[in-house]
Amino acid sequence: MNDVALRLTVNGQPREGRCAPRKLLVDFLREDLALTGTHVGCEHGICGACTILVNGEAARSCLMLAVQADGAELVTIEGLMRDGVLHPLQEAFREHHGLQCGFCTPGMLMTALDLLHVKPEPTEADVREGLSAVLCRCTGYHGILKAVQAAAPRMVTAAHQGRNA
Amino acid sequence: MKPAKFDYHAPASVDEAVELLARYGGDAKVLAGGQSLVPLLNFRLARPAALVDVNRIAALSYVREVDGTVAFGAMTRQRTIEFSPVVASRLPLLREATRWVGHLPIRSRGTIGGSIAHADPSAEYPAVLTALGGEVEVQGPRGRRTVKAADLFETYLTTTLAPEELVVEVRLPAMPAGSGYAFEEFARRHGDFAIVGIAAMLVRDGARCTSARLAAAGAGPVPVRLRAAEEILERDGLGDAAIEAAAARAAELVAPDSDIHASAEYRRHLTSVLTGRALRRALKTPRP
Numbered sequence: 001m002n003d004v005a006l007r008l009t010v011n012g013q014p015r016e017g018r019c020a021p022r023k024l025l026v027d028f029l030r031e032d033l034a035l036t037g038t039h040v041g042c043e044h045g046i047c048g049a050c051t052i053l054v055n056g057e058a059a060r061s062c063l064m065l066a067v068q069a070d071g072a073e074l075v076t077i078e079g080l081m082r083d084g085v086l087h088p089l090q091e092a093f094r095e096h097h098g099l100q101c102g103f104c105t106p107g108m109l110m111t112a113l114d115l116l117h118v119k120p121e122p123t124e125a126d127v128r129e130g131l132s133a134v135l136c137r138c139t140g141y142h143g144i145l146k147a148v149q150a151a152a153p154r155m156v157t158a159a160h161q162g163r164n165a
Numbered sequence: 166m167k168p169a170k171f172d173y174h175a176p177a178s179v180d181e182a183v184e185l186l187a188r189y190g191g192d193a194k195v196l197a198g199g200q201s202l203v204p205l206l207n208f209r210l211a212r213p214a215a216l217v218d219v220n221r222i223a224a225l226s227y228v229r230e231v232d233g234t235v236a237f238g239a240m241t242r243q244r245t246i247e248f249s250p251v252v253a254s255r256l257p258l259l260r261e262a263t264r265w266v267g268h269l270p271i272r273s274r275g276t277i278g279g280s281i282a283h284a285d286p287s288a289e290y291p292a293v294l295t296a297l298g299g300e301v302e303v304q305g306p307r308g309r310r311t312v313k314a315a316d317l318f319e320t321y322l323t324t325t326l327a328p329e330e331l332v333v334e335v336r337l338p339a340m341p342a343g344s345g346y347a348f349e350e351f352a353r354r355h356g357d358f359a360i361v362g363i364a365a366m367l368v369r370d371g372a373r374c375t376s377a378r379l380a381a382a383g384a385g386p387v388p389v390r391l392r393a394a395e396e397i398l399e400r401d402g403l404g405d406a407a408i409e410a411a412a413a414r415a416a417e418l419v420a421p422d423s424d425i426h427a428s429a430e431y432r433r434h435l436t437s438v439l440t441g442r443a444l445r446r447a448l449k450t451p452r453p
Contacts, residue, residue: 004173021173021216024207043166044204051270057244058270063203065196067173068220111270118269132355133268 239278
């Protein structure tokens with residue numbers, strides 16, 4: 001089947017491209033838009049490395065076709081830092097050693113971002129359950145858990161002050 | 166891996182979708198939330214000639230309460246259900262079951278119609294549909310028909326629907342005010358496929374149980390309504406002895422298979438243990 005055209009918004013920027021209907025959204029982001037921050041892991045929705053925000057909600061970009069994102073608003077890991085300032089979640093991951101090899105990190109951050117939007121004041125159990133959506137094969141979960149818990153109140157404060165959250 | 170080539174269609178209406186399904190005569194697959202189908206495509210376990218993507222059919226996404234029934238458009242996302250005030254007040258059993266469906270990023274995309282049409286026996290929604298005696302509305306080339314939960318599931322990943330039929334609505338009777346409910350599940354990790362799950366609802370009148378609903382997921386090729394266990398409660402009430410008898414009976418009502426995740430014997434054991442747990446918790450958990 002012929003290539004299809006798509007227009008979408010990625011990290012606030014209008015983008016467009018053409019691809020085969022069978023192209024996965026994660027591959028479109030990486031290969032066509034050169035946004036390689038989103039990682040391809042298991043390709044069956046288990047590992048969570050490819051998690052991005054689709055219209056404000058976390059979703060697996062390996063389980064969507066690129067063509068399905070026509071007209072959508074996406075946020076990828078590249079969209080977190082603004083004006084050279086790290087997002088409070090990124091800052092907290094750095095402080096609390098929330099990453100080792102870094103492969104799962106984009107998925108962890110985007111999943112945590114959605115979790116904290118849904119539950120701005122999560123319990124530890126909430127964070128554990130939420131982060132179970134992403135696998136870290138370095139098994140560095142404790143640092144990740146601490147980072148997300150540390151970021152939560154900062155994001156609430158930032159949101160009150162109308163800053164990056 | 167990556168999906169093999171397919172024709173891609175994203176119809177804007179149900180009529181158009183059904184026409185496309187009929188045109189491919191069983192060689193097309195419906196793409197709903199894609200959380201089960203896309204992995205199958207990526208691993209080329211499914212190689213349909215065409216995908217009929219129903220995500221652009223806006224008319225298939227809604228939650229409506231009408232005369233004691235809650236109707237869901239087939240494309241209503243699991244995430245929408247999780248946060249729906251109507252579901253929280255009228256179908257808290259469904260809300261609780263939803264929390265067991267994968268993870269939040271999966272529920273952002275996964276749909277109620279897709280989960281039911283996929284007919285994975287370990288999935289939560291088919292079990293809730295079975296427990297509450299719900300039904301689905303399907304549309305095919307010859308019009309619409311209603312299929313009751315009891316007539317819907319045929320075997321593993323197989324429903325009684327024709328390939329050119331599309332699930333358009335899922336209907337569940339609202340739970341009676343004050344009815345108790347619980348969804349118990351055992352999985353290796355939260356969010357993994359259930360090894361066994363139990364959906365339970367109890368309607369009480371004083372010490373009597375006027376209606377009990379129990380269904381098991383993961384304990385056979387289709388979700389199983391545990392009717393003989395329900396009858397024990399309706400006859401003997403909700404005391405410890407009756408609950409234990411119902412839990413023991415539940416294990417005799419299922420015919421699980423062994424696979425790499427668990428033996429048939431273990432699944433049978435879990436059916437009994439989780440039925441007991443679900444009933445005890447349902448007693449303490451009334452619908453608002």
